[in-house]
Amino acid sequence: MELCDKSILMLRQMLDQKEISSVELTTYYLDRIKEFDHQIESYITVCEEEALKRAALADQRIAKGESKSLTGIPISIKDNLCLEGVRTTCGSKMLENFIPPYHATAAQKLLAEDAVILGKVSMDEFAMGGSTQTSYYKKTKNPYDMTRVPGGSSGGSAASVAAKLAAASLGSDTGGSIRQPASFCGVTGMKPTYGAVSRYGLVAFASSFDQIGPLAHSAKDCASILNTIAGHDIHDGTSAKHKIDFEAKLGNPIKGLKLALPKEFFGDGIDSQVKEAVLKAAAEYEKMGAELIEVSMPSLKYAIAAYYLIASAEASSNLARYDGIKFGYCTPHAKTYEERITRTRKEGFGEEVKRRILLGTYALSSGYYDAYYKKALYIQDKIKAEYRSIFESCDAMITPTAPTPAYKIGEIEGDPVKMYLADICTVTVNIAGLPAISTTCGYDNDGMPIGMSVVGKAFDDAAVIQVADAFETNFKTQNPRL
Amino acid sequence: MLDTDLMTYLAKLSKLEIDEADKERLVSEMSAIVDLMDTMNEVTFDECENLKGEGVNLLNLREDISRESFDREKILKNASHKKDGFFVVPKIME
Amino acid sequence: MANYIPVIGLEIHAQLLTNTKIFCSCAADFGGEQNTRCCPVCTGLPGTLPVLNRQVVNYAIKGGLALGCDINRYSKIDRKNYFYPDLPKAYQISQFDLPLCIDGKVKIDIGEEEKTIRIHRIHIEEDAGKLVHDNIDNASLADYNRCGVPLIEIVSEPDMSSAEEAKAYVEKVAGLLQYAGVSLCRMEEGSLRADVNISLKTPEATRLGTKVEIKNLNSLKSIVRAVEYEIERQTKMLVNGEEIIQETRRFNDNRGVTTSMRSKEDAHDYRYFKEPDVIPVSITDEDIESIREELPMLIDERFALYVKEYSLNRADAKILVASKEISDFYNEAISVYPNYKAVANFIVVELLRYVNEGELDSRNIPFTARAFAELVKMAEEEVVNKNNAKAILKIMLEGRMSAMEIAKAEGFLMNDSTDEIEEVVNQVTSEFTSEVEGYLAGKEKLFAFLMGQCSKRLAGRANPKKIKEILELKLAALK
């Protein structure tokens, strides 16, 4: 087994037993980035110097026998997480020169354990997209097939883990932005319960859905990272007081668990190979002694509309602060305040971001609020209620992560409606604030990975990790050929 | 119906300059998106729980204890135009 | 000329007296060099989040209770979206449809009449920054120190009908918030600002006229002047058959006129929606009761107590309750020396003279109410005479000495023994023999002259009654 194929847990052992130093491990990853990232284009910024410095600190800490679970582990983070002193672009021209004066809480927690942050990875602009092709910087490729998208918006995170350019990555998930690229790139990605991880320092897209989470080689690695980054934070009023041990249920038997299969998630819009792979995985659970229960989520057909309205409404407000005054891009072509702001926004934002700002403004504007925004909240309620009723009788739910495996670059990104519809399998989880993990459950005829999602009750994140891990234990993954 | 007038209004509200030449295209893109949103039209409203429900208890709010503010240099660092410790904007008439 | 009735409503913004801003831990005090009371949160840096200050909610509820409001048990925080360079996030975090407090009432006195002004709602919100204009570079300069300073916005019903009522209302609201201890309400520092809505209607009209809003009035004087100007302007327009347009106006302090800022057509579409970063607050009955318990006795109750129980006249009682510091001072003084009228009188006539003349800050009286009570008692019991009591007060304002120490040092103490008086009386009667003779011959007016001479020599150390007694005895003996 190559060094880069090792899980965080294995690397931890090697580091603690001094089989390798963090500086060596970090150098190894930095070398891989140099060798492969010009193809993959996952990193916007590589923090070579800082990473090596941090690795040396980690080695000192390991030498003292004071290592924590991520000490010395090389990790990439999505470029919408603020790192003090490091350019944070959010994949946008708008933040080309933005250097935050503070750390995101999740990043701070990594640094507190002396985890090694290799750099900032690409993403769809302001996390709006499912392909990473709306990035102003690196339009990341899928390591399994360079002509295909890595998914998005955490495409840089997923690709950097799949191509082994980082041992793991932090991404963010607003409507599937961790799980869908994890699925496309054949890695494991988890969106924890809303409120489990502080959002402080995560550049906001849609505040009521945004969550930070890990992308890694396994559910176990995700659990380990979540145990580090989760927890109540005084800087985030929506962060939960709930203490979650993400590893608590690892290894618990699957026997006796009731797993829900919502029929609407296996309908016409879902690729037949995807359906087949997910149902086959479900059958594996049955073999392990789980009971499969068919359930229904009638409101799924309104989920895309509700999600895009709420998310865009919040985004239109969250992105109003980009006016060329306090930070970020400022147009050189302006004399008046009005010109300064409207041109800065015209020149600084990409097309998809503008569309969503306009949609969100529309949904909130006087005369349309009730028909759009308020109705979307109503549907949010219904979806929550439907999940509640499913989880009254089931322990977790199994769905495809995306309707298709990774598609070709340029295939649908130009068509916003098609792009939006592709989020159908992931958005309800964000709408309801639930934990969900995506893990690879098969490969299609072209060898592209297929993702399966496990969804759980709020704060029962340990259960989704348990269920995903049970499958992974007996599943053989295929590496991309670089 | 989304038309160029409404588009102009939305652009003004969200402070996005849109070239005349782009307006038609944008209207058609946005109309397709709005059609997708209009799938919700068949849903009829009851009470909206989302706007009520449980809030946070007073005890869980932040305590009123002050901490050192940031250095002004740090606060102004990312601004494109600054002067004498201020952010600078083109003159506001109002 | 037609007779129009003004219909006036006010929106008062009062800064809450918290240590920190509403959503971050920066200090909330007034002043500071530009952009030195800022952090990533209050300057709206990407990725930052607001965290609601508990004290803001407490104070808003407390202020609401002082203004007779009901408290919503579930209160939501919202965003109000608009672009302006003093608003770094391009939205103000405020409250829309579920404010903390609703349905209050405040009593005001207009001459001898009492009138109740209803309060529609009170909500919490963050203040914006400040812009200064730079004529050299033809630019505006933004200072964000004030961004995130906590405000309550108090929206009245349109229950006022004159500038005088508007003034009385603002004063009363400010007084009540000061009593509650939730705001300093200093207009000169901007911790109290008002917007006025005003329309005119004929007495027989059932519907309100078109209203005009005057923004950002920051002194009582400008509120009065703006309202008076606007009544006159609108009256003239109506008399001339012109139509009032719904608009926002600003008051020009120098010229004493209001000018148009924007009409209804370019009114903002604020796109209010639930603030997703701040969870709504649930307030329990126990929360409200424990906050209510912290409230001191308020203006109207104190006034009633002073008039009914202490038999003060209404004018004095009103003066005493106008400021909580003074009323508290009075209460403490009478707890030591329960001569209600004398203490009240000495405060109203003597102590407040220094306050009114700007020589004394009523929040910063350099002696205790107990020390003051001692002085009043000394005067009342004629340990010192009244004039000397005033002189003692003046010295007390300067130094740290007690009334008794000053009286001793200055020789103001009345002399209890009659020896000195007798000696002085003897001196005076032997010096002013012609006056004594005149008196004895029937010129009774001369008694006052002799009395004056004695008092002068005794320099207020003796009780005038005693002097009179002894002088009368002496003169009788000389007869």
Ligand SMILES: [Mg+2]
């Ligand atoms: Mg307001």
Ligand SMILES: [Zn+2]
């Ligand atoms: Zn601050």
